[in-house]
């Protein structure tokens with residue numbers, strides 16, 4: 001099955017010059033969604049994963065099903081002001097704008113093996129910030145998996161030394 005048929009291309013969203021890769025048609029199709037999760041799980045099951053971390057919001061849509069398939073937990077990486085307890089915070093740049101992400105400061109235990117799952121790798125800023133928070137808490141990043149990689153934006157360059165997998169490359 002060609003999963004690219006389930007990604008909608010939206011020019012100039014959310015701002016002029018950005019070609020937005022919309023995963024909502026894939027999520028809406030039970031077979032395409034299942035196949036996407038199966039491919040992410042195939043990568044993940046080769047790792048000794050204790051917990052999956054996924055950035056808000058679209059990272060939840062792919063990270064949580066992979067976590068239940070792997071029989072491990074899920075830790076949310078959230079936009080500022082959403083988590084109720086003590087947090088660790090990191091700033092990062094996006095293809096459009098900049099932001100901060102937060103994790104609960106006790107969400108990763110020292111020595112835990114963490115797999116990061118997100119829908120899309122663009123500049124790499126979100127995932128680089130996520131790696132930084134996980135390592136600050138003493139976690140080992142054993143892999144990073146995306147549904148989509150936008151190769152022209154060279155996000156992989158920020159992730160040198162990590163095992164990075166993407167299902168679909170553009």
Ligand SMILES: O=P(O)(O)OC[C@H]1O[C@H](OP(=O)(O)OP(=O)(O)O)[C@H](O)[C@@H]1O
Pocket residue numbers: 055056057058059093094095118119120121122123124125126127155
């Ligand atoms: O590689 P980068 O340049 O960091 O970009 C990729 C990130 O951008 C998008 O999230 P966004 O912050 O738009 O949030 P959303 O999932 O809540 O829509 C996407 O889901 C990735 O997390």
Ligand SMILES: Nc1ncnc2[nH]cnc12
Pocket residue numbers: 018019020021022095096120122150
């Ligand atoms: N081009 C893009 N399409 C969808 N999500 C994105 N996040 C960052 N860049 C994106």
